[in-house]
Amino acid sequence: MKATFGAGCFWHVEDLLAKTKGVTSTQVGYIGGQLTNPTYEEVCTDKTGHAEAVQVEYNPAEISFEELLDVFWKNHNPTTLNRQGPDVGIQYRSSIFYHDDQQKELAEKSKQSLDNSGQYDTPIVTEIVPAPTFYKAEEYHQKYFKKCGM
Numbered sequence: 001m002k003a004t005f006g007a008g009c010f011w012h013v014e015d016l017l018a019k020t021k022g023v024t025s026t027q028v029g030y031i032g033g034q035l036t037n038p039t040y041e042e043v044c045t046d047k048t049g050h051a052e053a054v055q056v057e058y059n060p061a062e063i064s065f066e067e068l069l070d071v072f073w074k075n076h077n078p079t080t081l082n083r084q085g086p087d088v089g090i091q092y093r094s095s096i097f098y099h100d101d102q103q104k105e106l107a108e109k110s111k112q113s114l115d116n117s118g119q120y121d122t123p124i125v126t127e128i129v130p131a132p133t134f135y136k137a138e139e140y141h142q143k144y145f146k147k148c149g150m
Contacts, residue, residue, distance in 0.1 A: 001060050003068050003103065004031060004131050006051035006095035007076035008084025014054045015145040016075050022063025026056050028144075029136045031097055037135055046089045053097065055134050065103055069110045072096070078114070078126040094124075097131035104128065 007013045010028040018026045030038050033050030043050045058068060076084055078094045096111075098104040107128045115124045140147075 001058055001065070002055060002099050003058060003065060004053050004055045004097040004099070004134060005068075005072045006031070006053040006093055006097070007072060007078075008052070008092045008094075009087050010052040010054050010137070010141065011144040013075070014143070015150070016071060017054055017056050017068075018143070018146075020063065020068070020071055022059050022061075022067070024057045024059055026054055026143075027136055028052065028054055028141050029134050030091075031055075031134045032095065032129065032132060036133075040138055040141065043091050044089070046091065050091055050135075051093050051095050052091045052137075053095065053134070065106055066110065069096070069107060073110065073114055078111075078124045079120045079122045081125045094126040096126060096128045097134075098128060099131050104130075 014026045014028050017023050030043050030050035031053045033048040035048040038048050038050055042048050082090050082093050084092050096107040098107055111124055
């Protein structure tokens with residue numbers, strides 16, 4: 001099965017998800033913008049509308065979509081609009097790109113539950129939207145932390 005998340009710079013998110021039991025593959029790329037086949041440089045202009053995202057393939061017999069959502073929520077700040085830490089821009093927005101109605105329902109339910117938990121002082125701004133075309137990022141971005149020995 002497939003899941004796609006945007007949670008800031010895709011290098012860190014890919015590394016976390018790649019190390020998650022039940023995730024069989026990961027790739028980083030761009031999603032949710034107006035340009036076909038955007039480059040990193042174009043996305044960084046903040047004018048294409050794309051998010052940096054990680055698309056994962058996972059084995060639902062080993063990990064559920066809910067468990068992937070838990071990894072997503074715990075590893076970024078979903079209350080900051082268009083930023084994660086020092087990274088600022090629409091490409092760093094918090095996003096769940098769902099691939100079917102069940103993912104949409106589970107994502108909305110988990111977001112509402114977390115919002116109601118009182119864990120954050122401000123509301124969660126994570127967008128939950130249908131997954132449009134995912135454009136794989138340039139090869140040097142794939143498995144970046146692993147390539148750099150991190």
